Amino acid sequence: MTKFIKLIPKTIMVLLVASLLVGGATSCKSKKKLAKEKAAAEYAMKVDNAKKDLTAIINGSTDWTSDQMADRIAKIKDYNIQDEEVKGLIKQAEAKVEDVRAAEMRKAEEERLRREEEARIRAKQSEFAVIDNQFEAVANANGVDNANNQIQMALQYFETPDIPVLIIISQNGGFNDYDRPTTITKFLNYLKDKKVYKYRVESAKKNGMGKITELELITK
Amino acid sequence: MKRIALVLVILAAFGVSGAVAQELSPERKQAIDSLALEKVRDLSKYISIIGSKETPWSEANRVIDRAEELFMQGSEIGVSSLARPEISYYTVRKYFERLMRLNYNKVEISWYNIEYVSDLQRQPDGTYVGVITIFQKFKGYDAEGRLVYQDTTKKDITVYVKRKETQIGGRLIGFWDVLLGDIRVKETTK
Numbered sequence: 001m002t003k004f005i006k007l008i009p010k011t012i013m014v015l016l017v018a019s020l021l022v023g024g025a026t027s028c029k030s031k032k033k034l035a036k037e038k039a040a041a042e043y044a045m046k047v048d049n050a051k052k053d054l055t056a057i058i059n060g061s062t063d064w065t066s067d068q069m070a071d072r073i074a075k076i077k078d079y080n081i082q083d084e085e086v087k088g089l090i091k092q093a094e095a096k097v098e099d100v101r102a103a104e105m106r107k108a109e110e111e112r113l114r115r116e117e118e119a120r121i122r123a124k125q126s127e128f129a130v131i132d133n134q135f136e137a138v139a140n141a142n143g144v145d146n147a148n149n150q151i152q153m154a155l156q157y158f159e160t161p162d163i164p165v166l167i168i169i170s171q172n173g174g175f176n177d178y179d180r181p182t183t184i185t186k187f188l189n190y191l192k193d194k195k196v197y198k199y200r201v202e203s204a205k206k207n208g209m210g211k212i213t214e215l216e217l218i219t220k
Numbered sequence: 221m222k223r224i225a226l227v228l229v230i231l232a233a234f235g236v237s238g239a240v241a242q243e244l245s246p247e248r249k250q251a252i253d254s255l256a257l258e259k260v261r262d263l264s265k266y267i268s269i270i271g272s273k274e275t276p277w278s279e280a281n282r283v284i285d286r287a288e289e290l291f292m293q294g295s296e297i298g299v300s301s302l303a304r305p306e307i308s309y310y311t312v313r314k315y316f317e318r319l320m321r322l323n324y325n326k327v328e329i330s331w332y333n334i335e336y337v338s339d340l341q342r343q344p345d346g347t348y349v350g351v352i353t354i355f356q357k358f359k360g361y362d363a364e365g366r367l368v369y370q371d372t373t374k375k376d377i378t379v380y381v382k383r384k385e386t387q388i389g390g391r392l393i394g395f396w397d398v399l400l401g402d403i404r405v406k407e408t409t410k
Contacts, residue, residue, distance in 0.1 A: 144279055164388045169396065170251030177251055178395035181388060186286070193283060194265055205389065214389050 047083055050076045054089035058096050066101040073097065128201035131157060131212075138188055139197040147192040154188055159211040161185040168202060168218040184215065252348065252396050253340060256379045259398045260352050263290055263377075264331035271319050271327040284316040291400045292380060298405035302371050307405045324360035324368070331356050340381060348381040353406070374406040 054076065056062045057069050064072070073093050076086070125132070134154045141147035155161055165187045167179040182190070191197055199217040207213050244252070266287035270280050297315040300307045310318065333355045340350035353376050360369040378401035385394050 144276060166388065166393060166395075169255050170248055172245060172247055177248055178393060179255060180384075180395055180397050181386060181393060189282065189286070190262075193269060193286070194262065 046079055047081055047086060050079065050081060050086055051089060054086070054093045057093040058089065060096070060100075066097050066104055069093070069097045069100065124202075125200065128204065131201050131204070131215075132197075135188075135191055135197045135199070139191040139195055141192065144192070151185075151188040151192065155184065157212055158184050158215075159207050159209075159213045163212060164214055166214075166216045167199065168216065171218070184212075249340070252381050252398075253336070253350075255396060256340065256350065256381055256398045257334060257336075257352065259290055259379070259400060260334055260354065260377055261331075263287060263400065264334070264354070266290075267319065267331070268329045270316050271322065271329045273324070273326050280320050284313070284320070287316055288312050290398075295401050295403075297403040298375065300371075300373055300405045300408040302369075302408060302410060309402075322360065325363045326361035326365070328359040328361075329356060337376065340379070346383060350379050350381075352377045352379055371408050371410060373408045376404045376406055378402055378404075 053062075053072055057064070057072070062069065073090060077090060081087075131154075134150070134157065138147055138150040138154055141150045162183045162185065165182050165184050167182070168176045169179050170177045198220050200220055201215065202218040203216040204212045205214040266283050269275050269283045270287065275283070291312045295312050296309040297312060298307045298309050299315065299318075331354045333353070335353060336350055337353040338351035340348040342348050353374065356373045356375060358369070358371050358373070359367055362368045380399045380401060382397050382399075383394060384397045385392055387393070
């Protein structure tokens with residue numbers, strides 16, 4: 001009995017050590033499992049987000065620029081996702097970025113040409129502003145005498161009262177359609193009669209004295 | 221046989237391309253439609269200037285010359301009155317000279333509702349022909365400024381548009397020549 005009593009502390013100690021060993025092992029195992037599960041969830045979310053973003057790029061439902069799209073695709077590629085669907089989407093998204101880039105370049109080029117054309121028209125308008133203003137003055141003159149005075153002033157810009165005036169009625173593919181050619185005197189009288197100037201000077205040929213020898217107008 | 225077929229194919233291709241070349245793009249067609257309408261508006265302005273008693277005689281004659289240039293040679297203009305049932309037709313020059321000498325102290329002529337009743341249609345010779353209708357409001361006043369006569373006349377104007385070419389400054393210029401034909405009275409009301 002005494003022997004048995006002596007054995008009790010030892011037994012308790014052994015049980016305690018055993019329980020500690022078993023408990024520690026179990027806790028370590030669940031931590032690893034948790035970490036693994038967490039990593040798997042993160043990966044799944046990454047794949048899911050990648051698919052969503054790539055699909056949005058392909059469908060053109062993002063407001064990203066082509067550079068922003070390319071950055072996002074590069075990031076997704078860095079994840080090295082081993083998923084056939086993602087790989088396929090990456091290829092399609094890269095093709096889409098190329099299309100968007102081409103469209104952006106086209107738009108930029110069109111915008112550049114439009115600005116150039118506007119600048120050209122502005123330059124031309126300022127070059128011929130004096131003539132356009134004088135024609136306006138003839139059309140807006142009060143009474144026949146005033147209009148005739150304005151006509152005489154206008155004629156000073158021209159080599160002769162009979163220089164040809166061409167009026168463009170439409171432009172298509174670099175091809176002009178004209179009204180029946182007239183002379184500057186007839187045209188100025190036309191403005192006097194109609195009391196409206198709805199054209200602008202498109203081009204003018206001048207002689208060595210700076211007088212206009214041929215005038216081309218375009219309907220506004 | 222193969223050679224004949226080849227020749228036929230080539231001829232057919234040329235025929236098709238020729239037909240396409242004759243067709244105007246909608247933009248160009250619209251431009252000549254507008255041009256023809258503008259010529260009728262020009263005539264409207266000229267008629268009101270010629271008819272106005274305030275227009276100096278020399279100016280009226282100058283405008284008659286310009287107005288006459290709008291018409292094809294030999295065209296006639298119809299004149300009607302509420303006072304008589306028949307419609308008289310005058311050559312363009314005669315019509316304008318009569319208009320200038322109308323026996324009123326003051327004359328007001330205005331045209332409105334100027335529009336196509338028959339669109340410009342291409343004819344086999346390449347001329348485009350259409351009909352534009354207008355409504356003319358005429359008012360004649362006596363020396364006391366009283367309105368002594370007024371009527372509204374609906375008139376149809378035939379318009380001819382033909383592509384022509386001319387040399388200007390050594391360049392060959394292609395242009396659309398719009399000429400007005402007869403002006404027919406359709407109805408006259410008070």
